[in-house]
Amino acid sequence: MSSMKAHQHMDVRPWHVFVFGSALGMAALYERVQGYRSGRQYVLCHQSPVLNHITLIALSLIAGVFLTAVVGAGTAIVMSRPSRPPFLIACMLAALALVVAADRVDAGGEQRASKTAAEPFKENTCDYTPQVYSATPGWFSW
Known part of the structure; x- marks a missing residue:
């Protein structure tokens, strides 16, 4: 069992929240920048x-x-x-929930891009200069 006594609690400090949230945010941005270089790409001929x-x-x-x-x-x-640790832990959980939500939104964007890229077009040319959509799925895009 744990050696913590009943009067002791988890020692979560404000800087833990800052470091945790900043690290999650930086990782989420990095995976998206990296995704632009190495992710799946869809050429869209329709806006x-x-x-x-x-x-x-x-x-x-x-x-x-x-x-x-x-x-x-x-x-x-x-x-x-x-x-109080519950407030700080709630902030950390909120940061994690936002990253998960961003990854799920990006996964939905990739599904939409896949459908749009698969749509046939009437002429042999695109409506405009083709847009390339780079999928940037995150760790939480299951």
Whole structure:
């Protein structure tokens, strides 16, 4: 069993929230940048504003990870009493949930791009200069 006594609790500090959230956010951004270089690519001959919207949502969720890390740690520091571990753990879980949500949104974007790329077009030319959509699925895109 654990050697912790009943009066002791997990020692979670505000900087843990900041480091955890920042590391998750940086990893999520890295996997997307790396995905642009090595991920599956779809050539789209038809405009798809939905894909642009999906990409914006996923990037906004990742920005939310950084915001959660900063606001959670900052709020814990500014509080006059010592930070309670449940609040800090909730901030870490919120950051993780945002990364999972961003990965799921990106997985949906890849499905949409796959369907759009498979659509036949009437002429032998595209409506516009073909757009290449690079899939950036994350670790949580099951």
